[in-house]
Amino acid sequence: MRINFNVPPYTGKEFDYVKECVENQKICGDGPFTAKDNEWFEKKTGVSKCLLTTSCTHATEMSALLAGIKEGDEVIMPSFTFVSTANAFVLRGAKIVFVDIRPDTMNIDENLIEAAITPKTKAIVPVHYAGVGCEMDTIMDIAKRHNLLVIEDAAQGVMATYKGRALGSIGDMGNYSFHETKNYSMGEGGALLLRDERFVDQAIIIREKGTNRTLYKLGKVDKYSWIMPGSSFLPSDMNAAYLYAQLQMADEINNARLDHWNRYNEALRPLAEAGLIELPYVPEECKHNAHMYYIKCKDFEERKGLIEYLTGHDILPASHYVPLHSSTAGVKYSVFHGEDRYTTKESERLLRLPMYYKLTDDDLDEVVMRVKEYYKFS
Numbered sequence: 001m002r003i004n005f006n007v008p009p010y011t012g013k014e015f016d017y018v019k020e021c022v023e024n025q026k027i028c029g030d031g032p033f034t035a036k037d038n039e040w041f042e043k044k045t046g047v048s049k050c051l052l053t054t055s056c057t058h059a060t061e062m063s064a065l066l067a068g069i070k071e072g073d074e075v076i077m078p079s080f081t082f083v084s085t086a087n088a089f090v091l092r093g094a095k096i097v098f099v100d101i102r103p104d105t106m107n108i109d110e111n112l113i114e115a116a117i118t119p120k121t122k123a124i125v126p127v128h129y130a131g132v133g134c135e136m137d138t139i140m141d142i143a144k145r146h147n148l149l150v151i152e153d154a155a156q157g158v159m160a161t162y163k164g165r166a167l168g169s170i171g172d173m174g175n176y177s178f179h180e181t182k183n184y185s186m187g188e189g190g191a192l193l194l195r196d197e198r199f200v201d202q203a204i205i206i207r208e209k210g211t212n213r214t215l216y217k218l219g220k221v222d223k224y225s226w227i228m229p230g231s232s233f234l235p236s237d238m239n240a241a242y243l244y245a246q247l248q249m250a251d252e253i254n255n256a257r258l259d260h261w262n263r264y265n266e267a268l269r270p271l272a273e274a275g276l277i278e279l280p281y282v283p284e285e286c287k288h289n290a291h292m293y294y295i296k297c298k299d300f301e302e303r304k305g306l307i308e309y310l311t312g313h314d315i316l317p318a319s320h321y322v323p324l325h326s327s328t329a330g331v332k333y334s335v336f337h338g339e340d341r342y343t344t345k346e347s348e349r350l351l352r353l354p355m356y357y358k359l360t361d362d363d364l365d366e367v368v369m370r371v372k373e374y375y376k377f378s
């Protein structure tokens with residue numbers, strides 16, 4: 001493809017930092033770069049603790065362990081999300097309870113959550129789709145009144161805010177992804193954000209195979225031993241070094257992406273005004289991070305035609321999630337509470353256009369030109 005859907009971010013400093021790790025023989029987990037990354041996020045988001053992990057999937061699995069999720073518990077989330085959001089809780093024996101999304105943001109409909117709560121409910125997992133925040137004030141209020149934990153899937157939400165607060169720092173726990181398809185990358189990687197001190201010590205132990213090795217290294221305990229069930233959720237410092245180069249350029253990357261997003265939005269507005277497509281919506285209280293630019297076609301068939309048209313012109317667009325409740329595992333491990341008014345219908349007509357840090361204006365303009373051609377719009 002001449003214009004790819006995604007090109008992983010690269011700033012130029014990554015290799016120098018990885019080289020530094022190798023030369024200093026500091027390549028295992030929790031080295032100097034991991035500490036720098038953690039501090040960077042703590043400062044940026046205001047959380048008590050950030051713990052770099054091997055993926056957002058693993059950060060979510062850690063969250064499920066910390067939340068004490070067990071057989072028979074219920075966890076509420078949208079069905080329009082990545083499998084990892086659900087898997088982490090299914091692995092602990094929970095039943096997933098999906099509720100419908102809002103058609104405007106593709107985020108969980110905060111007004112449908114309360115009716116899905118039962119005495120077995122333990123947590124709500126909002127997913128900030130496209131880096132646009134869910135209606136967090138409403139969600140936090142529901143959680144407080146029902147004594148539930150809120151675990152934010154902020155995989156796509158790095159650098160985005162809701163009412164001035166960083167996505168991932170509002171709920172009890174937040175999960176970031178640094179997969180190569182995300183705004184900032186370390187190949188594979190993620191982070192667990194802990195808003196307050198409550199879960200910090202336990203999280204450190206779980207991440208280090210269930211031992212208190214980290215506390216021992218800090219001189220907080222005088223013996224290093226097995227404390228509780230855990231796993232190996234810490235990445236090599238070489239990956240952390242790669243990410244650090246990008247964090248140092250975080251504003252530059254974010255601004256470049258926002259420029260692309262705004263350029264798409266301006267150029268495609270006439271098509272929306274003509275009623276041919278729909279454009280993304282960002283609520284006033286949300287500052288997004290241009291994680292993606294999507295449009296909505298009339299229906300599945302029209303989207304199929306557009307995908308074929310763009311692909312035929314060497315441009316790679318991408319549809320997105322097949323709703324989890326309709327998948328093989330979803331049928332087994334989940335229920336959809338209430339009516340699926342929007343989840344399936346909206347997911348079938350959403351199309352993501354090429355979006356990445358170094359996307360050029362020329363390439364972006366060509367994508368727009370081809371979309372207009374497909375709709376015979378001039």
Ligand SMILES: *Cc1c(COP(=O)(O)O)cnc(C)c1O
Pocket residue numbers: 054055056057058081082084085127153155156176177178179188189190
């Ligand atoms: C990317 C993504 C994940 C998984 O992230 P990994 O770091 O690849 O494990 C989870 N949830 C959402 C919403 C994502 O977009």
